[in-house]
Amino acid sequence: MEDEAVLHARVGATIRALREKSGLSMRELARRAGVSQPFLSQIERGASAPSMITTYRLAEALGEQPGALLPAPGEPVTVVRAGEGRAIPVANRPDAATGRALVMQPGTPLEVIEYVVAPGEYLEEWFALPGELAVYVVDGELEVEVEGRAPVVLGPRDLVSHSAALRHRWRVHGDAPVHLLLAIAHPPEGPARRPAARTAQLSDRERR
Template identity: 60%
Template sequence: MPETDVADDESSLAALVGGVVRALREQSGLSMRELAKRAGISQPFLSQIERGVSAPSMVTTYRLAGALGVAPGDLLPAPESERVRVVRADEGTLIPVADRPDAAIGRALHLRPNSPLEVIEYRVEPGQHIGEWFESTGVSGLYVVSGELAVEIVGAGRFRLGARDFISFPATMRDRWQLVDDKPAHVLLVIARPA
């Protein structure tokens, strides 16, 4: 796909997400200032998200969803109704881990409104930021396809995972990741919530 098409798709997605965030905020009776405070982001940044100027990172999406009392997938525009969906290697919605230029980029394979399942793929390179503390609802599962990853979970410890290792834990337990020996890693994050 040409780069201009990708850029157009991303700006279109940002505008759609911004519209959903604004509609949910207004339905909740929250001011922009109050939602920004609850989500731990600045009001100007929230304004940029709502206007479609900036797309929220994965961390910001989860913070906004928590502040609005919805699932993260509910902040994405509703897809055409499909019972079977194939996501090819060059498809999926790209979502940065954090709101900073060196953040690793995840590829959402399954992140849909009203779905109890989320699947995000990460190909993390040395120097990319992945160390944000993260928490959600439901159960988190992390599968290392290749490379090594250190996963720190508050109250449980630090776990070193290698290729084909899997870890699962309650998503309410705060966790963060770190590359091992500054080598790349390919990881699948799965979050399941009660239907």
């Protein structure tokens, strides 16, 4: 397991390399991704780590899958032990729920992210992106709201799946933490090569 600062530096270097390969200036990439240039500079220098929202926005602006923004794994078979995996917050705010990226690698359309969210942690961002998703609850209860539909509450061993292009958000239901797995299958051509439906909002810090 790499040191967190080293991992942030490698993520920043990967984003910078992809930006330079695409011929985009830092200002232009920041504009396309809807983040500020100073914040993008912090990411590229490894001083800040992009949240899930920012990762998707940067990937879309670069014409890449989100996993391409992470350093390539050193081996073709990857084992992620308990406690390993990149920590990725839902948004850049102190109370944001933080997921653990179990599968998010270059060259694969599949993402698997684990969350253990306590009541009071921020989880309620609206998301929409190309592809399909499934949410499996390991423990606790999760309220899933898909825009235009009645919310549903999932309990242990329940699963919901739907088009990821439908705007959706989650809430912890009840007073106990919820443990869940999120799986996303992106289209083979990559999320930035289709008309984007994603409308996830940026936090105040990411806008500055």
